[in-house]
Amino acid sequence: MTPSGGKHWRYRFRLGGKESLFVIGEYPQVKAADARRRRDDARQLVKQGINPTHQRKLEETTRKYERATTFEAVAAEWYGAKSGAWSVGYAGHVDTILKKDINPRIGALPIKDIKTPIIHEVLRKIEARQAPTRAILARQIIGSVFKLAIITHRAEYNVVDPLKGEIARRVVEHRKHLRDDDxxxxxxxxxxxxxxxxxxxxxxxxxxxxxxxxxxxxxxxxxxxxxxxxxxxxxxxxxxxxxxxxxxxxxxxxxxxxxxxxxxxxxxxxxxxxxxxxxxxxxxxxxxxxxxxxxxxxxxxxxxxxxxxxxxxxxxxxxxxxxxxxxxxxxSVRASYNxxxxxxxxxxxxxxxxxxxxxxxxxxxxxxxxxxx
Structure with a gap:
């Protein structure tokens, strides 16, 4: 019984020399027969050296990611995790590229089905607007999204890797400064x-x-x-x-x-x-x-x-x-003191x-x- 008065089915087990509890479910929502079945499943995992609590969390995480399989969904997860550390201006720039250049073309596609030629076409369209720097950043964004997809088992390899070096930066002197005689x-x-x-x-x-x-x-x-x-x-x-x-x-x-x-x-x-x-x-x-x-x-x-x-x-x-x-x-050492x-x-x-x-x-x-x- 919990401090609030609720009742739960539990399975007590020992793994690696330590005693642990696996919460099977809440009574009476989980019936006795179902509780016994879940206990037996957990017992089998323990015999294999697997903690049933950890296994449940892994399965929940897997199901969560399986529901978010489109490129746009994975990109939203990546952006949410990373953008907090960026400046407002840079975060807005990345968001604009996702919304205007990337998601309209590949956002609705399952990320596991996206291949290198598809990404190549996305980048070519950006580059065709005489925006090579934007195309390079778009490639980096897509590559970062795929890294997250690989880590979370929603993609097997990074389709952007073959495209590195394919976009040439336009040679422009962006930061020309005046000489004192000017x-x-x-x-x-x-x-x-x-x-x-x-x-x-x-x-x-x-x-x-x-x-x-x-x-x-x-x-x-x-x-x-x-x-x-x-x-x-x-x-x-x-x-x-x-x-x-x-x-x-x-x-x-x-x-x-x-x-x-x-x-x-x-x-x-x-x-x-x-x-x-x-x-x-x-x-x-x-x-x-x-x-x-x-x-x-x-x-x-x-x-x-x-x-x-x-x-x-x-x-x-x-x-x-x-x-x-x-x-x-x-x-970095000098910076810490200066x-x-x-x-x-x-x-x-x-x-x-x-x-x-x-x-x-x-x-x-x-x-x-x-x-x-």
């Missing part, structure tokens, strides 16, 4: 930008903060503390899945003040026109760079490269620059960087820029 003309053209004012402010903030384009475009107002001159980006929105604090220069604060008059009513700094729920796509920044005539020399992500190059040349400490860029420490934020140095560096950009824009010939001894 900056003055670029900044002056940006000052005279004839497109949307919010787009111009976004590009200026990108230059002033050295964050990634996606981190800026998706930023909500609640992340900003104007009084403390800080922008605190939560871990879920960061590539390395760690919170990042960005010190804000006087110039950045002035831009935020201007932007508040334009979009302060919305949740986000850069809401898509006509809705408060969606944010400016990073493609808007790339289009603006094209409009400025710099698409062959500069990409929005390249603002980080410009910042890094010039700050290193100016003598700022590499650790301080890398922390500002929210780069992971490659040496958790410093370097905030005083970073505040000084970011203000000097903003002042340097101002001087380049107006054509000043001499401007102190570098680590103060």
């Amino acid at each position: 900056l003055p003309d670029f900044l002056r053209k940006l000052e005279d930008y004839s497109g949307h004012q919010t787009t111009a402010i976004a590009l200026k903030l990108l230059m002033l903060t050295a964050v990634r384009p996606g981190e800026l475009c998706g930023a909500p107002w609640r992340e900003f503390n104007i009084d403390r001159a800080e922008w605190r980006i939560p871990a879920a929105r960061m590539k390395m899945n760690e919170e990042h604090v960005v010190p804000l220069s006087r110039q950045a604060l002035e831009l935020l003040k201007q932007l508040r008059d334009l979009t302060g009513h919305a949740e986000y700094l850069f809401p898509t026109q006509g809705t408060k729920s969606q944010t400016m796509p990073t493609a808007t920044l790339r289009n603006a760079v094209t409009k400025l005539g710099y698409s062959d020399r500069f990409s929005p992500h390249g603002a980080r490269g410009t910042f890094s190059t010039m700050c290193n040349e100016a003598g700022f400490r590499p650790d301080v620059i890398e922390r500002q860029l929210a780069h992971a420490e490659r040496n 958790q410093a934020e370097y905030m005083p140095e970073r505040r000084q560096m970011m203000q000097q960087w903003a002042d340097k950009l101002d001087s380049l824009k107006v054509g000043a010939q001499v401007i102190p820029f570098g680590k103060v001894a």
Whole structure:
């Protein structure tokens, strides 16, 4: 009898020198004759050296997986198990590829019946859209889903393996950054930008903060503390899945003040026109760079490269620059001891960087820029 008053049929057995109990079922739902049959089955398992409780769990797990045999069902299990450790942006990217590129073509198929030629055709259709990087990620996603299927006995081999190396990445310089002799003309053209004012402010903030384009475009107002001159980006929105604090220069604060008059009513700094729920796509920044005539020399992500190059040349400490860029420490042992934020140095560096950009824009010939001894 259980503490709550319920009654159960039990079978007591000894296996490996240890005594255990196997719960056969609840009385009176399980009749005596059925209980005896289940006890005899359990006794046979014990004679074979098998724990009947473990065997029951194994059978329940097998039945569970047998009910979820389509690619889409296995993919949903894989995504649910893995996505919690990803950034919001990456999780959304994977989800989009599953929903738009993969599941519409193979989602309804039993995963055990999917063969390599079927996957090859899925990837070819993506590649045909001039999206080789997306096709490579789709291949990696499908391969990961098949790994789970193999582990859970729903597939025998990974059908993606023969396709490795079949998709060639397009050779594109995605992260072109401006040289210091390009900056003055670029900044002056940006000052005279004839497109949307919010787009111009976004590009200026990108230059002033050295964050990634996606981190800026998706930023909500609640992340900003104007009084403390800080922008605190939560871990879920960061590539390395760690919170990042960005010190804000006087110039950045002035831009935020201007932007508040334009979009302060919305949740986000850069809401898509006509809705408060969606944010400016990073493609808007790339289009603006094209409009400025710099698409062959500069990409929005390249603002980080410009910042890094010039700050290193100016003598700022590499650790301080890398922390500002929210780069992971490659040496895992060093990283465990190096958790410093370097905030005083970073505040000084970011203000000097903003002042340097101002001087380049107006054509000043001499401007102190570098680590103060």
